[in-house]
Amino acid sequence: MPQTASLHLTNRLHIHIVLESESERERERGARMAEAVVLLDVWVSPFGQRCRIALAEKGVAYEYKEEDLANKSPLLLQANPVHKKIPVLIHDGKPVCESLVIVQYIDEVWSDGAPILPADPYARAQARFWGDFVDKKIYDCGIRLWKLKGEAHQEAKKEFIEILKVLEAELGDRKYFGGDAFGYVDIALVPFFAWFYTYETCGGFSVEAEAPKLVAWGKRCMERESVSQTLYDPLKVYEFVCSLKKKYGIE
């Protein structure tokens, strides 16, 4: 490792002349950064996972704080007074809320890492459109799949399969939604890949049968460390939903 002399001016106005190796300086930077970046989250939240994946893609060290939604921390209530929801990214004490807003923020602040949104304005617009589509459609329709019965359940199933087909058509034969590079839409959607088992089991259909390219895409994304280290086993997610169903007294 090359040795470099560097002059550090801390905010207590001590002047250190330090002989450091590259890796030591990186470790120190990592430690400082980790204090400066906090993520308030819940393990199973697909919205929180978007943020975790984005941070991992950028190589940003951060402190993860697991919230108990039945007993929200004062920090969460202070950081997101409007919605009192996770995820919240707190950077240098300043809170950012709404998962896709957070992902864009991460992309803009840590702009030296691999870009999450593409450079071209038209491609960015397409990415934002599809990220918004995922936001509007999947989670709410998914909830109806496991919460509702009878006619309403059939409606939800029809709608959900339609959503999958639209996404399948948009993906086409591309490696990722953005093309060759893993990006914004992939990050918006991939946390739900771990929910496919839950959706198909509660819905009574097969995601693979309805959207095989989407399943292949999900597996490709799982080859990325940022994704495989973040998503939980689909069975764990299903267990979680079953416990929710019990809590709400749903059969």
Place this chain on the structure above:
Amino acid sequence: MARAAAEDVKVLGHLLSPFVIRVLIAFRLKRVEYELVDVRLAEPKSEILVKSNPVYKMIPVLLHRGKPICESSVIVQYIDEEWSDDGGSSSILPADPFDRAIARFWAVYIDDKLPYLIRALRWEKEAAKVTELVGQFRQVLGRLEQAFTECGKGKGFFGGDAVGYLDIALGSCLGWIMALEKGKSVKLLDAEELPPLAGWAERFLAEESVKGLVPDADEHLKVYEVATARTSATPAA
């Protein structure tokens, strides 16, 4: 800054949609000429609409050199980036990433709350429910006034000295807010309760980039049925 020829830039929509108005204000700010094309929204919808927005079949749609961009917030950001003057005077989103995140957060909040409240209030005839909706509306506007204080930092607009992303997101809804106030005989943006926000609304509507784009209350009421009967103590149907 290159001025795009109007034939390059088509917006599908009409002025009674706040979402369409957002797009037009953004173009005015960038001094970009556009052609506004009305389309049929009732079935069978216009072919150009279905072709360019197959997912939602809704307005607005921006067609730039024939390529479609949909969803008003996406379109406004596209306009900001495509006709960028690198953080100059016509920038719609703020320059600082944190300020951008705050602007985006509140724009999501507006889209979460206002379209639903506008629609619900427009069609509600039952007095008690109208009162409830008005209460919710005023609460939302109260929160947005707090946002105005935070984002505006003492200046005239959410964007500071000039109209920006959040001004456009909320200001585009003022036509409907005023129409509902008149049609339902209620106060939503109450100047006595929310003087800073009322002041902002007046300034916004007087802006060059906005003038003529927000139809007045009567325009709205002419086209849409708004219950004009004064709310009374009559029992619900």
